[in-house]
Amino acid sequence: MNIDAIRELxxxxxxxxxxxxxxxxxxxxxxxNQIGAYIVNSGGKRLRPMLVLLAAxxxxxxxxxxxxxxxxxxxxxxxxxxxxxxxxxSELRRNQExxxxxxxxxxxxxxxxxxxxxxxxxxxxxxxxRVMDILSHATNRIAEGEVLQLLNVHNPxxxxxxxxxxxxxxxxxxxxxxxxxxxxxxxxxPQQEQAxxxxxxxxxxxxxxxxxxxxxxxxxxxxxxxxxxxxAEGKPTLPLIQTMKQCSEADRKRxxxxxxxxxxxxxxxxxxxxxxxxxxxxxxxxAHEEAERAKTALSLIPNSPFRExxxxxxxxxxxxxH
Numbered sequence: 001m002n003i004d005a006i007r008e009l010x011x012x013x014x015x016x017x018x019x020x021x022x023x024x025x026x027x028x029x030x031x032x033n034q035i036g037a038y039i040v041n042s043g044g045k046r047l048r049p050m051l052v053l054l055a056a057x058x059x060x061x062x063x064x065x066x067x068x069x070x071x072x073x074x075x076x077x078x079x080x081x082x083x084x085x086x087x088x089x090s091e092l093r094r095n096q097e098x099x100x101x102x103x104x105x106x107x108x109x110x111x112x113x114x115x116x117x118x119x120x121x122x123x124x125x126x127x128x129x130r131v132m133d134i135l136s137h138a139t140n141r142i143a144e145g146e147v148l149q150l151l152n153v154h155n156p157x158x159x160x161x162x163x164x165x166x167x168x169x170x171x172x173x174x175x176x177x178x179x180x181x182x183x184x185x186x187x188x189x190p191q192q193e194q195a196x197x198x199x200x201x202x203x204x205x206x207x208x209x210x211x212x213x214x215x216x217x218x219x220x221x222x223x224x225x226x227x228x229x230x231x232a233e234g235k236p237t238l239p240l241i242q243t244m245k246q247c248s249e250a251d252r253k254r255x256x257x258x259x260x261x262x263x264x265x266x267x268x269x270x271x272x273x274x275x276x277x278x279x280x281x282x283x284x285x286x287a288h289e290e291a292e293r294a295k296t297a298l299s300l301i302p303n304s305p306f307r308e309x310x311x312x313x314x315x316x317x318x319x320x321x322h
Contacts, residue, residue: 001305001312006050009309013053013067014046020071024118035099035111039078042096048178049074051203051313055182055196058306065185068126072135073178075119080142080174082112087150088233130184138177145169154234156244156256163238164205167212172204179203179310191300198297199310206290207317212237213283214322216274231270234262238286240270242279284318291318 007014018040025036049070056066084090085098086105092098100108116139123132149166152158179200183193215230216239230237236244236259244252251273258266274280291314301307 001308003312003316006054006309006312006316009305010050010053010057013057013070014050016067017046017049017053017070017074020067021074024071024075024122027114031103031107032111032114035082035103035107036115038099038102039082042093046074047207047313048077048174051175051200051310052178052182054306054309054313055179055200056186057182058301058304058310059183059186059188059192059196060302060304061182061186063185065126065128066182068122069131069178069181069185072119072122073174073181075115075122076135076139076142077174079112079115079119080146080170082108082115084146086112087146088229090229090233128185131181134177134180134184138173141169141173145171145173149235152236154260154262156236156259158236158241160238160241163236163241167205167208168201171208172201175200175204175207195297195300199294199314202290202294202297203314203317206287206294206314209238209283209287209290210318210320213239213280213287215239216271217280228264228267228270231258231267232262232264234259238283239274239279242282243274243277246277246279247273287318291315 001009021040025033025040027033027036052070052073053066056069081093082099085093086100086108090098091101098108099111119135123135126132145166145168148162149170152162152166176197177200180193180197183196188196212230215228215237231240240255240259244255247255254266255270255273258270294314295311298307298310301310
């Protein structure tokens with residue numbers, strides 16, 4: 001099952017999610033409408049809401065609350081992107097200017113706050129305390145992950161364990177919450193709920209590992225951002241962490257200074273060092289292992305086209321080039 005077949009499987013649900021997103025973005029404050037429309041139409045994969053829909057359908061859910069939860073997850077994700085781009089000083093995302101590059105940092109942060117607060121209004125409307133518990137915990141974990149990442153910026157001593165903790169909290173937490181929620185609203189047993197959560201967690205880790213490998217192994221036309229963005233921001237992601245383990249002491253010291261400084265003045269040297277090591281292969285191998293763990297977790301979920309779609313998404317997450 002390819003990505004187009006997966007989208008077709010939940011096409012009606014996704015249309016409903018998109019309609020709800022547009023409806024819930026409306027505000028009598030014009031700037032919120034402008035930035036909201038800009039973000040919604042920016043060409044994102046909508047992967048996280050897809051996971052909510054597929055997880056619920058894989059559990060034979062027949063109601064409508066999965067639509068609300070999918071939209072909530074997308075709002076939380078979009079809010080984190082708006083805030084991240086400000087913190088990172090990013091100017092390009094998905095091959096277009098970031099909101100902060102167009103409207104400025106202040107507007108982006110405040111509209112991100114609006115999306116967070118609107119998502120919590122929508123959570124309350126679901127009228128299920130367990131949903132509030134999962135999503136409030138998830139947003140808290142994401143915030144912790146963002147702060148942990150900030151502590152790692154310009155720190156050449158960042159370890160693989162430090163890096164993994166950041167991506168578990170910052171990225172995988174929302175995947176985990178989304179797939180867990182699909183089980184919760186379906187009323188599955190605790191083992192199946194945990195299986196869906198485990199699937200989301202491992203898929204989220206795999207997805208971020210591939211993202212970070214692509215930052216050193218692709219063109220900005222492919223991934224929709226500038227090559228070396230992580231390096232420019234002083235973020236030592238796994239490819240660079242692994243490279244520093246393998247290069248000579250002199251090169252390691254030089255790389256450490258580059259991380260401390262940030263910027264792209266020595267991008268060619270860094271790329272040479274990364275390509276000369278097994279860092280990309282190492283990162284991709286870990287991603288594939290996480291994707292396999294995600295698929296294994298689904299063994300407790302009854303077979304159906306929706307379960308097959310979840311399996312296929314795990315493969316897609318590590319095979320993609322953007």
